[in-house]
Every structure is written in structure tokens, then in C-alpha cells.
Amino acid sequence: MVSKRARGKATITDVALRAGVSKSLVSLVMRGERHVSAKRREAVQAAAAALGYRPNAMARGLVERRTRTLGVMVSDLHNPFFADVVEGIQDQARRSGYRVLIDTANNLASQQDEAIETLLQFRVDGLILAGLLAESRLIVEASQELPVVLVGRSARAPSLDSVTNDDWAGAVAAVRHCASLGHRRISHVDGGQGAGADARRRGYEDAMRVLRLRKHAVVVPGSYSEEGGHSGALLLLERRPRPTALFAANDVAAIGALNAIEERGLRVPDDVSLVGYDNTSLAALRHISLTTVHQPRLEMGQLAVSTLFERLEEGRTRPRRAVLSPSLVVRGTTAPPSLDGKGNP
Amino acid sequence: MVSKRARGKATITDVALRAGVSKSLVSLVMRGERHVSAKRREAVQAAAAALGYRPNAMARGLVERRTRTLGVMVSDLHNPFFADVVEGIQDQARRSGYRVLIDTANNLASQQDEAIETLLQFRVDGLILAGLLAESRLIVEASQELPVVLVGRSARAPSLDSVTNDDWAGAVAAVRHCASLGHRRISHVDGGQGAGADARRRGYEDAMRVLRLRKHAVVVPGSYSEEGGHSGALLLLERRPRPTALFAANDVAAIGALNAIEERGLRVPDDVSLVGYDNTSLAALRHISLTTVHQPRLEMGQLAVSTLFERLEEGRTRPRRAVLSPSLVVRGTTAPPSLDGKGNP
DNA sequence: TGATAGATTTGGAACGTTCCACAGCGCGTA
DNA sequence: TACGCGCTGTGGAACGTTCCAAATCTATCA
Numbered sequence: 186m187v188s189k190r191a192r193g194k195a196t197i198t199d200v201a202l203r204a205g206v207s208k209s210l211v212s213l214v215m216r217g218e219r220h221v222s223a224k225r226r227e228a229v230q231a232a233a234a235a236l237g238y239r240p241n242a243m244a245r246g247l248v249e250r251r252t253r254t255l256g257v258m259v260s261d262l263h264n265p266f267f268a269d270v271v272e273g274i275q276d277q278a279r280r281s282g283y284r285v286l287i288d289t290a291n292n293l294a295s296q297q298d299e300a301i302e303t304l305l306q307f308r309v310d311g312l313i314l315a316g317l318l319a320e321s322r323l324i325v326e327a328s329q330e331l332p333v334v335l336v337g338r339s340a341r342a343p344s345l346d347s348v349t350n351d352d353w354a355g356a357v358a359a360v361r362h363c364a365s366l367g368h369r370r371i372s373h374v375d376g377g378q379g380a381g382a383d384a385r386r387r388g389y390e391d392a393m394r395v396l397r398l399r400k401h402a403v404v405v406p407g408s409y410s411e412e413g414g415h416s417g418a419l420l421l422l423e424r425r426p427r428p429t430a431l432f433a434a435n436d437v438a439a440i441g442a443l444n445a446i447e448e449r450g451l452r453v454p455d456d457v458s459l460v461g462y463d464n465t466s467l468a469a470l471r472h473i474s475l476t477t478v479h480q481p482r483l484e485m486g487q488l489a490v491s492t493l494f495e496r497l498e499e500g501r502t503r504p505r506r507a508v509l510s511p512s513l514v515v516r517g518t519t520a521p522p523s524l525d526g527k528g529n530p
Numbered sequence: 531m532v533s534k535r536a537r538g539k540a541t542i543t544d545v546a547l548r549a550g551v552s553k554s555l556v557s558l559v560m561r562g563e564r565h566v567s568a569k570r571r572e573a574v575q576a577a578a579a580a581l582g583y584r585p586n587a588m589a590r591g592l593v594e595r596r597t598r599t600l601g602v603m604v605s606d607l608h609n610p611f612f613a614d615v616v617e618g619i620q621d622q623a624r625r626s627g628y629r630v631l632i633d634t635a636n637n638l639a640s641q642q643d644e645a646i647e648t649l650l651q652f653r654v655d656g657l658i659l660a661g662l663l664a665e666s667r668l669i670v671e672a673s674q675e676l677p678v679v680l681v682g683r684s685a686r687a688p689s690l691d692s693v694t695n696d697d698w699a700g701a702v703a704a705v706r707h708c709a710s711l712g713h714r715r716i717s718h719v720d721g722g723q724g725a726g727a728d729a730r731r732r733g734y735e736d737a738m739r740v741l742r743l744r745k746h747a748v749v750v751p752g753s754y755s756e757e758g759g760h761s762g763a764l765l766l767l768e769r770r771p772r773p774t775a776l777f778a779a780n781d782v783a784a785i786g787a788l789n790a791i792e793e794r795g796l797r798v799p800d801d802v803s804l805v806g807y808d809n810t811s812l813a814a815l816r817h818i819s820l821t822t823v824h825q826p827r828l829e830m831g832q833l834a835v836s837t838l839f840e841r842l843e844e845g846r847t848r849p850r851r852a853v854l855s856p857s858l859v860v861r862g863t864t865a866p867p868s869l870d871g872k873g874n875p
Numbered sequence: 876t877g878a879t880a881g882a883t884t885t886g887g888a889a890c891g892t893t894c895c896a897c898a899g900c901g902c903g904t905a
Numbered sequence: 906t907a908c909g910c911g912c913t914g915t916g917g918a919a920c921g922t923t924c925c926a927a928a929t930c931t932a933t934c935a
Contacts, residue, residue: 196922199919209887210884210921211887239647240921240922242653243587243591243922244921245921245922246588247589247890247892247922248924249890249924254648262607263617266606268607275634275636284633284648285633286631287650288632305584306588307588395935443815447816470785471788472817481688489926541892542891553891553892553915554914557893558913561893565912566913567914572913585891587892588890590893593891596910846887856917
């Protein structure tokens with residue numbers, strides 16, 4: 186005597202048995218094929234509902250050799266930047282009948298490869314790497330097997346696609362903005378190995394050079410985190426003469442810098458101007474009102490998905506490197522430097 | 531003539547062929563079984579490396595009938611609360627040799643069931659639902675098949691476990707704090723259908739009653755989002771006499787309320803005191819410095835995983851409802867109400 | 876009435892693993 | 906010398922689907 190199966194663990198065969206048809210027919214119905222008689226279709230649907238049948242994505246994926254699933258590796262869920270990127274990804278994927286599976290690396294390079302490996306073992310059809318910390322060997326190898334697109338970091342290997350904003354130009358805009366307000370001692374807390382941090386650093390340096398402020402250029406090491414911005418800013422605020430403007434590698438780091446500045450008893454923007462990068466929801470808070478560089482996050486997520494589909498469904502094989510334009514958003518954390526008695530900042 | 535397989539799509543059979551052993555032996559080596567001669571083990575490992583072999587989690591899962599994977603549904607990636615919960619989940623899962631797959635609902639009940647369905651189709655071994663918007667039928671049915679634990683919302687169905695903080699007590703503490711500062715017109719912007727919002731609302735109402743402030747109690751509808759807090763606060767600030775303290779359903783909503791208060795030209799805490807809930811990183815920002823109620827987020831994530839494992843590996847079948855204690859964190863957004871000429875707030 | 880052309884339906888192979896029962900092998904012991 | 910035992914290693918079934926070729930129906934038409 187076989188006991189009734191646990192609800193929901195029913196297989197296609199159970200449904201077939203109950204509906205009095207072959208498992209092939211059940212398969213047809215479940216996939217919504219036409220050319221199935223109404224009578225049988227209803228019988229199958231009734232049986233499936235009664236048994237709580239749920240198709241097994243693994244068995245499906247095994248034989249179909251694809252999962253209609255996109256894998257997304259997010260380096261750091263704490264950064265609100267990625268919440269929007271993921272939202273864009275979900276939007277676009279859903280529109281195309283794909284689903285999305287996310288894994289995260291807690292901002293650690295070691296966990297990053299682990300997360301990617303998990304996604305690969307589940308044989309996702311495409312991989313989106315948001316805020317990649319390092320372009321590891323695993324990633325390049327993976328791109329021989331399936332489309333891989335980087336969001337936020339520009340790809341080096343030719344088999345990788347990428348969607349980025351022009352970090353260099355964004356950084357230049359940030360520096361130019363400060364300079365145009367009259368700042369000369371503009372410093373930069375960089376983003377370490379973070380995605381795009383390198384280009385932002387170069388943009389900062391190039392802009393300082395072009396503006397003939399090279400001798401005032403100072404870069405201290407930081408990271409895409411509050412802690413990174415905090416410690417970097419503390420270093421800078423030690424310097425004499427003190428910088429009058431700080432360009433942080435991203436908004437989260439800028440918040441850390443903001444805290445550091447206040448801890449030192451200084452005011453923003455009266456004593457120190459501050460610029461971030463990303464224009465996350467944080468920056469827009471009235472209480473923070475951070476001058477920053479906007480990246481079209483939602484679009485970037487959507488674009489990542491369509492870039493993937495170009496390879497998946499349209500057979501593109503040449504790399505695509507989409508670079509969107511950033512734009513400066515001026516808010517309350519920047520102002521002209523206050524002058525000392527001699528008219529110097 | 532068979533062309534060389536694409537790197538990485540190699541199967542266990544390819545590895546077996548190249549190493550000159552049976553696929554069973556390859557399987558043993560890949561799973562790290564002992565009782566395999568060193569010679570063969572090395573041969574297999576070399577072959578696997580050369581072919582870029584990666585085990586297929588779907589094929590594995592199919593025959594093993596488990597995936598060593600936990601599914602996590604996060605209602606809203608924009609809420610930093612969940613970043614910490616997920617971090618705790620990842621920690622604990624990794625420690626037990628499980629991996630984690632995440633899906634998100636963009637704060638929409640409709641997408642919530644979709645996300646869960648995806649996870650179920652991939653036959654995750656257990657399900658963690660963080661910030662559930664509504665306890666749908668799907669969820670209750672799913673809990674007959676696999677362990678399901680809710681984080682942030684207390685379960686109703688007996689087959690569900692949950693990890694929550696005592697939202698009622700947290701809300702009471704928030705109200706008492708305001709009252710002890712001298713506030714009487716304390717209003718609440720609620721969290722709508724959000725996880726725990728109901729208990730927070732009841733806590734607010736009960737505290738107001740006990741404090742004999744029932745006639746001052748006002749609840750306006752909101753949600754766990756900036757927008758919800760913003761619109762709710764605007765409603766409250768219209769009222770005459772105006773409330774002197776606002777208790778928002780969570781930190782994100784409190785930020786929205788903060789914006790609304792400032793838009794109305796009022797100052798916090800001079801004109802209006804404000805309390806949030808969750809003690810997210812947002813609240814801790816010096817610039818915001820929000821008085822709020824702390825929930826142990828990391829712990830809650832970890833506890834969710836161990837709760838799952840008790841069912842998965844220790845055979846527990848009775849529901850477990852863990853309730854952690856919240857604690858009030860007093861920061862800069864609360865102060866005694868300013869008095870008018872007659873000594874009234 | 877008998878074909879015949881569609882329209883439906885079906886059985887069985889295949890997908891890439893793990894599991895299990897069993898086969899070899901080498902060695903110590905009676 | 907023969908036996909038995911502990912290691913190693915192997916073939917084939919099974920997991921739950923989809924796919925494909927072939928079988929079966931059902932009208933329709935001459």
C-alpha cells in the first residue's frame with residue numbers, strides 16, 4: 186500500500202496517472218502548448234492542482250540544457266546603488282520571460298568567486314556581475330561557456346561585455362565643479378579595488394593636472410564603504426594646509442567622510458566641501474543633500490540584460506562595451522571655500 | 531570527428547574518459563570520498579582541471595533529491611535592514627556547508643509569490659522569507675514540502691517558523707520614550723501591510739492608552755518606504771494642533787518623514803521629534819542621527835538558518851517562534867517639546 | 876464506405892549525476 | 906595452498922523532465 190505522496194512533491198507522472206493520460210501530454214499542457222484537446226487539458230490542470238504539482242526546474246534544465254534564468258552576483262547588498270541595478274535587471278528579465286537568481290559576496294573577493302560558482306553550477310543561462318571586485322580567472326573562463334556582463338566595471342578580457350558609466354568623465358566633472366567654486370586643495374579618497382574606482386582616480390588626477398592644480402592633488406586609499414570613506418577623510422583632514430574639498434569614491438564612502446568631517450568639528454560645506462559618486466537615494470536625502478555624480482542605475486541594469494540577450498538570442502559574439510554618461514548633481518555639500526584674512530582659502 | 535567540447539561544458543563522463551576510469555570513480559573523487567587510491571585521484575583531478583569540469587548542480591540535485599541550497603526571498607532590497615539579515619543568513623549557511631540563492635519582490639506582493647515560486651522550482655532545501663508582505667496560500671502550501679521560516683513577520687500557519695523581534699514592545703518603548711520627554715501629541719505613521727507593522731501599530735495604540743494619551747493617538751496609513759513615511763508625515767503635519775512627536779513604522783519611512791518635516795519648514799527635534807524602527811545604518815549616520823528601535827539583524831538572519839536546520843537535520847516538526855528583544859536607541863531626533871507661552875506644548 | 880490528411884497523443888531515449896550491489900585484487904592466516 | 910576479508914573500482918538503475926518519431930483519432934471528401 187503506497188501512502189499518498191506528500192503534497193507538492195508530485196511528479197509529472199503522478200499527474201499523468203491521475204488525469205489518465207501520458208506524461209508527455211502533461212508536459213505539453215504544463216508548457217501551454219496548443220494542439221491539446223480542451224477535455225484533456227482541463228483534466229490535466231485539475232489533476233495538477235489537486236496534487237499541488239510544481240515542475241522541477243532541475244529536471245527541466247537538465248534536458249532542455251537551459252534554465253531561462255539569469256544569475257546576478259552583487260558584490261555588496263549594503264550599497265543602495267545595487268538595489269536599483271538589480272531592480273532594472275529584474276524588470277527587463279521578467280519582460281523577456283526570464284527569472285533571476287541573486288547571490289552576493291559581502292564585499293569580499295573570496296566570496297565573490299564562491300557566489301559565481303554557485304550560479305554556474307545551477308547552469309544559469311547568463312551571468313551579470315554587479316560591482317565586481319576583481320576580474321578573476323574563474324570569470325574569464327566562465328565567459329567561454331555563457332554570456333557574462335559586468336556592471337560598473339569595464340571588462341578587460343575580450344569575451345566579457347560590460348555596462349558602465351564613464352567614471353573618468355564623472356570624476357572630471359566632480360573636480361571641475363569644485364574648482365569652479367574656487368577650490369584648489371581638492372583631495373580624493375579613492376575606492377581601492379572597487380568597480381570603476383581606478384577610472385575615477387585617474388579622472389581626478391587628470392582633471393587636477395589640466396586645471397593646473399597638480400601640486401594640490403592628494404589621493405588617499407579608501408574603499409566603497411562607509412569605513413573606507415571615514416578613514417580616508419580622517420587622513421586628509423590631518424594635512425596642513427587642510428584640503429577645502431573632498432571627492433569621495435562613491436556616496437557610501439562620502440557618508441563616511443561626512444561623519445569624519447563632523448567628528449573633527451568641521452562643517453560641510455562651510456569648512457569642507459564634499460562630493461560623492463552614484464547619486465544613490467542616500468545622497469538625495471534632504472538631511473544629507475550630497476553633491477554627487479549621477480549614474481543611471483535602473484537603465485544600467487536593464488541594459489545589462491539586453492546585452493546578455495544579444496548574445497543569448499541574437500548570436501552576437503563580439504564584445505559590447507556600453508558606456509553611459511554620468512551627470513553632476515549639485516546639492517548642498519559644495520560651496521565656495523571660505524577665505525582667510527588674506528583672501529586665500 | 532568530434533570537435534573538442536567547449537571548455538567547461540564537460541560532463542563527468544568526459545572526465546572519466548580522459549582519466550581512464552569509470553564515471554563512478556570520478557563522482558567519488560569530486561565528492562572527496564576517501565578509499566580512492568592516490569594515483570587515480572590525481573588522474574581524475576588532472577583531467578577535471580584540464581577540461582574545466584564543473585559539477586552540474588541540477589543533475590546532482592535531481593538524484594540526491596536535495597540541493598544543499600537555501601532560498602531567500604527578500605521583499606525589498608532597498609531597505610538596508612535586509613542587507614544585514616542576508617549577511618547573517620549567508621554567514622550561518624556557509625558555516626554549515628549550504629549555499630544561498632536570493633530572489634526579491636521589489637516590495638510588490640505580486641512579485642513575491644513569483645520569487646518564491648522560482649526558488650521552489652529549483653528545489654531549495656529550505657526557504658527564508660524576509661520581510662514578507664503577505665502570508666499567501668502558496669507559502670502555507672510550500673511549508674508542507676520544505677521548512678519555511680519567516681523573518682520579521684510572525685507566522686500564522688502552524689507549519690511556519692518565524693524569527694521576529696517583539697514589535698509590540700519596541701513600539702511601546704518608542705512611545706514611552708517620547709512621553710517621558712513630555713510629548714503628548716504623539717502620532718504614528720504605520721507600515722501598512724509590512725512585516726511587523728501591525729504589531730507596531732498595536733504597540734503604539736496600547737502604549738498611548740496606558741499612558742492615558744488615547745485622545746491624542748492618531749495613526750495615518752504609510753508603508754515601509756520613504757514615500758510612505760513622507761506622505762503619512764505630510765498628513766500628520768496638516769493637523770491642528772500639530773503633533774509634537776512622530777513615530778514612523780521603520781527607519782526608511784522615518785527618513786521620508788524627515789524630508790516631509792523639513793519641507794514644511796519645521797525642524798527636528800525642535801519642532802517635531804521623530805522616532806524610527808530597525809536601527810539601520812541609515813539611522814546611525816551622524817547627519818541623520820535618528821532615535822530608533824534596534825533589532826539584532828545579523829542574529830536574526832543567523833537564527834533563521836539554525837531554525838531551518840533544526841527541521842532539516844534534527845527532525846523538529848513543532849513550530850518555532852523566536853522573538854528577540856528590541857531596544858531603544860536614543861539619538862538626536864528626539865527632545866522635549868518646545869512650549870508655547872502658556873507652558874503647553 | 877474507404878481513404879486521407881490533419882490533429883492529438885504516446886512511448887522511450889536522453890540529460891548528468893548519485894547510489895548500490897557486486898566484482899577484482901592483494902594479503903594475512905590456517 | 907586456499908580462503909576470506911578489506912579495499913578499490915565499476916556498471917547500470919534512477920531522479921523528473923523534454924523531445925522526437927511514431928501511433929492513434931477524427932473528420933472530410935470522393
